[in-house]
Amino acid sequence: MHSGVCSSESLVFDVHSALTPTDSALHGSEMPAVPRPLTPSERFDWLRLIRSENVGPVTFYQLLARFGSAAAALEALPEIARRGGRQRPLQVASKAAAERELAALKEVGASLVAWGEPLYPQALAAIDDAPPLISVKGQGDFLTRHCLAIVGARNASANGRRFARDIALQLGQRGLVVTSGLARGIDAAAHEGALPTGTVAILAGGIDVAYPEENRALQHEIAERGVLVAEMPVGTEPQARHFPRRNRIISGVSLGVLVIEAAVGSGSLITARRALDQGREIFAVPGSPLDPRCRGTNDLIRKGARLVETAEDIFEEIAPLLAVPLAERRREMFGTLPNGMPADQDLESARATILGLLSPSPLSVDELIRQCQLSPAIVVTVLLELELAGRIERQAGNHVALL
């Protein structure tokens, strides 16, 4: 986990000061240095903050770091958005809406797990856009185990589905929990194979929404014997834009991603691409060049993915990872954040400079910092304002784009 130092106005993350006396100040922070449950009121504020307009995961953590608590961040939101150039007021999630969501979750037998809580998947916590809160239904303990993702074509061949089922079972028998996205084809087969040993289904919509319809019974069974996870609010019907977000969680909770049958340009390859960005291992099953469903996996192998014929091929590769206890993984996304907010006069000119450099094409934040020759603290602050104002969008790999 990360370490940090709490001040009255901001939270400074500094892995180098982890064991200094000031570390004890952490216990007043909502970003737990060691896993601990949030208090009910903290969880309530976290829920309001992440459901507020224009607040994505990266912004969420930055707000928490700056203001020390979700409650303080909620108060500051409208003013930050205004400084970012927003005209109409930012919509902060209401207490009533948060109460409704919590009641609905209880109704469907699910619960909220927050980043850093004991049940929150440690591997997922290490990605920079980890969801601050996830809805969880089922055997939550599976989330604390080593996971491996299996994804692939919806229109999979009979052989592909059989392979997915068999290898999922073999991975499960050797202690891995199999993660997938509950899609038709490979995903469903992998979940089925891993049901006896443990499987995690990451849903694109709300935790109570059966999707796709043909996997309704399987989804129900996973809620009983495995575990369902959703980032979207309960009741959300899945939409196209939810799937890439879902995919980052599939790979995020996993040590690696095994792709079984994937056409060129398919969603499974996008998942593999994101998994690579997250530093996950990529595994792919080869297939005949005459089968278009194998083009994507063959291409992954050509580009360096590990060729997989048996579960043993996967274990050979991840053995070193299994030897490291999950709890020792560290989250280093923040590096060192500025202590206190930059002065107003510094931000004024910075806003114009940064807006001048941004465009609808994604630009990496690192590149932006290099080009604008401003301090990282100022750039991060201005981006926070602009995002809350709804003027920029954060994209994969720490990129930002003008909307």
Added chain:
Amino acid sequence: MHSGVCSSESLVFDVHSALTPTDSALHGSEMPAVPRPLTPSERFDWLRLIRSENVGPVTFYQLLARFGSAAAALEALPEIARRGGRQRPLQVASKAAAERELAALKEVGASLVAWGEPLYPQALAAIDDAPPLISVKGQGDFLTRHCLAIVGARNASANGRRFARDIALQLGQRGLVVTSGLARGIDAAAHEGALPTGTVAILAGGIDVAYPEENRALQHEIAERGVLVAEMPVGTEPQARHFPRRNRIISGVSLGVLVIEAAVGSGSLITARRALDQGREIFAVPGSPLDPRCRGTNDLIRKGARLVETAEDIFEEIAPLLAVPLAERRREMFGTLPNGMPADQDLESARATILGLLSPSPLSVDELIRQCQLSPAIVVTVLLELELAGRIERQAGNHVALL
């Protein structure tokens, strides 16, 4: 080609002296520095030397290097074998036998091509155990072009055979000559696909022996439109031990070897292994892990072979090789051979030392030289004696084993 200096008793190969005035001395040698046809009497002596008992390719070239001509080597053979400990006289191929072989070749419409002659494949000339003479029947010009080998399972799937035929045609249309071994399955399909553009079949037996029976018509067609190559004497029925020797020629004439469907432990994988020793590119077509015929190719890919789905995948890899004219490839097998024979008294004790170090397990000649602490000239000479005496066997990769 190599360069060398000829003396009355021995021929010293030294690539560093390639452009020195003494290079002109080469023209008196039977190892041509630039491609030239042998005289009929040289060819006759080469044939007798390579058909003599215990004379393999490596020994052949060493004898030629030491004695300057095959004729001189033939005279020296019995004495060298005797010094190696041979009891009964070495069987030197008779003039009558050589005459019979030449007549039989003429009878079947084939001819002999010697190492270094214009039609001898330049890539093949670069391997250390290149056949000194090959029987050739058909369109010999194909042997002067860039070749690519296609090999694979005899019990190939219909898809595998179709793939072999299609890619052979595509490679041919882009100027490559397709080489294979005329076996059932993948080999035959590759030859068929490449018939319109050019194909070379390397036979395990004699050039006139149809094998396997089911490919008799194809073999006949290749003799017309492509070219047949054989190392064994005309009339030789292929035996198990001939196939590995044949395989080294398939890869030897080629820039690379494409393996399509191969079970674990199959002959195609041995060809790939030898091809790697020869510095050739290895290409493999992936396939389903559920098909045992794909295990070998998948394994090659896992170990670094280039994954091939289309002819383009091959051209991407060999483009740099195609840019180098074949004539510029050099044969560096000899390095520098000793000038003149070592003294008898030096050899006497060396024989005991070297015999003491050898065993039925193959030992590399380099390792032997290190262990016995004798000069390379002495070791090479003793090995030559022992081989002609029938007491050791040369194996792939410059290894020797006690018989």
